[in-house]
Amino acid sequence: MPNDDLFAPVHPAEKLNPLFRTISGEGYEPARALMRGLFKGFEDKDGNFVEQFQTAGFDARLWELYLYAYLSDGGYELDATFDRPDFIAQRDANVVCIEAVTTNPPQGSPEPSLFDLARDSDGSPEAFAKLAAAHQEIASIRLGTALKAKLSKRYWELAHVAGKPLVLAIEPFHDAGPIRLSDVGLANFLFGSRSRWHYDSNDQLVVESEVLE
Numbered sequence: 001m002p003n004d005d006l007f008a009p010v011h012p013a014e015k016l017n018p019l020f021r022t023i024s025g026e027g028y029e030p031a032r033a034l035m036r037g038l039f040k041g042f043e044d045k046d047g048n049f050v051e052q053f054q055t056a057g058f059d060a061r062l063w064e065l066y067l068y069a070y071l072s073d074g075g076y077e078l079d080a081t082f083d084r085p086d087f088i089a090q091r092d093a094n095v096v097c098i099e100a101v102t103t104n105p106p107q108g109s110p111e112p113s114l115f116d117l118a119r120d121s122d123g124s125p126e127a128f129a130k131l132a133a134a135h136q137e138i139a140s141i142r143l144g145t146a147l148k149a150k151l152s153k154r155y156w157e158l159a160h161v162a163g164k165p166l167v168l169a170i171e172p173f174h175d176a177g178p179i180r181l182s183d184v185g186l187a188n189f190l191f192g193s194r195s196r197w198h199y200d201s202n203d204q205l206v207v208e209s210e211v212l213e
Contacts, residue, residue, distance in 0.1 A: 006039050007032055010051050017058040038069050043080035059173035060102045067100055067169055085155050085166070097161045101150050101170040103142040136194070139185025142174045147189075188212060 007024055009016060016024075023031060042049070042065065053061040064086060071078060076089035085099035150168055155161050170186070188194045197207045 004039070004050075006035055006050055006053060008050075010054055016054050017056065020054050020058050035065065038065055038072075041072065042068050043078070045080060045083050059104060060100065063102050063169075063171050063173075064100045067098065071098075082158075082160050084153070084158070085161065088160070096165045096167055097155065098167045098169055099150055099153075099155060101146050101168050103139075103146045103170075103172040103174040105174050136185045136188060139172060139174075140189040142172060143170060143186050144189045146170060 009024075013021065022028070039049075044050075049061055049064075052058075053065075067087065068078070071087060071089050074091070076091045079088040079090065082088065085097050087098040087100075089096050089098060147168060147170065156166050172185070184194075192212050193209050194212060195207055196210050197205060200206050
């Protein structure tokens with residue numbers, strides 16, 4: 001019988017994801033109650049959602065649960081007939097196929113966030129700008145790698161997906177604080193350019209686009 005309680009541990013404490021252990025602790029009961037309520041209506045197609053949520057797949061499974069909540073609250077009906085992509089959502093006559101995508105920590109250990117790195121710098125605007133550029137470049141690589149892996153699945157060739165919009169709903173979890181800056185790295189990757197800005201001699205903001213090789 002599948003485990004239907006997100007927070008009933010399925011492994012010893014040392015094998016549980018650190019973030020799962022945090023949210024299982026004191027002070028997080030409202031969040032746990034909300035997530036338990038969501039999971040009651042969630043279709044666990046693979047039968048391993050709870051185990052992965054508690055261990056190595058915490059970020060990816062949390063993102064799936066978020067998307068489920070987003071779609072359900074938006075009035076979409078979800079067809080759980082097929083095991084992939086993750087969601088086939090319909091509202092009125094509109095149908096969209098959605099695959100959840102995440103970037104994940106290398107070897108399961110999150111990289112330092114931009115703000116962690118900034119604390120160890122000399123505090124100058126120039127140093128922070130260099131850190132931000134490097135951080136965005138890493139995010140672009142992580143996001144691009146995840147998207148390329150999903151494109152190789154060729155979901156649009158499946159009979160139940162063909163001819164319908166296919167959305168790759170992507171969110172980064174590869175470092176300790178990526179969500180706050182994810183849009184910049186993603187836009188840089190998708191469009192092959194990034195914005196540079198400065199103030200001219202008249203103190204007017206100038207924004208220029210730089211092509212990324």
